[in-house]
Amino acid sequence: MIHIRRARPQDANGMGLAHVAAWRSAYAGILPDSYLAQLSALREAASYQRGITGRRQGHAAFVAAAGGEDAPEGSRMPPGGLVVGFVTGGRARRPELADGEVETLYLLDDWREQGLGRRLMRAMAAHLHALHCRSALVWVLENNPSRWFYERLGARTVARELIPVGGQEVMQQAMLWERVESLLDATAGTER
């Protein structure tokens, strides 16, 4: 059973591992191999830990955790469960584009295409709604197939820009939900 719940500081290590695994799989062929090779799960974990405890600008993180309290007795699951994916976000870093922002969304390979991305997006949409954000956006690299996932949930592209990543320029695009309610509608019925 997978639970979606607010991230705790002890989830940061699992989030760091999931971040690096998801980047290496999602961005292979899009970002340089040398850049992907030097990513550090420990460095990412420290950054997520700061985000979870700091809660700047309405920042929140939600994890998809497998096992946890339900894990069979004697299993080696970490307390709170194994982090198989997560979403982070809060008030938009560039408020001229939207009120709220989904900053990261990553799932381990084996846990994709089972509805978890949608469930994590619902948790974040509910959070942004509670912050009184009217609109929400996510930045996605143009060559990342996950942009079809966001389109499926009703987002549309409103801006494009080149950014430097790993010593090369890549195009990213901002995908917008003009109304956070429309994202809530697109993810309704996913609580399990």
Ligand SMILES: CC(C)(COP(=O)(O)OP(=O)(O)OC[C@H]1O[C@@H](n2cnc3c(N)ncnc32)[C@H](O)[C@@H]1OP(=O)(O)O)[C@@H](O)C(=O)NCCC(=O)NCCS
């Ligand atoms: C993007 C991601 C979170 C999607 O999560 P997921 O759990 O696989 O998606 P879901 O199972 O919830 O799918 C929801 C819907 O989107 C569709 N979808 C998901 N990924 C898609 C894709 N790459 N292309 C087209 N449609 C897609 C599903 O078919 C489903 O459609 P339905 O309404 O017909 O059922 C996941 O693929 C992932 O972690 N990718 C790698 C990391 C990444 O790129 N993150 C985004 C960074 S901006």
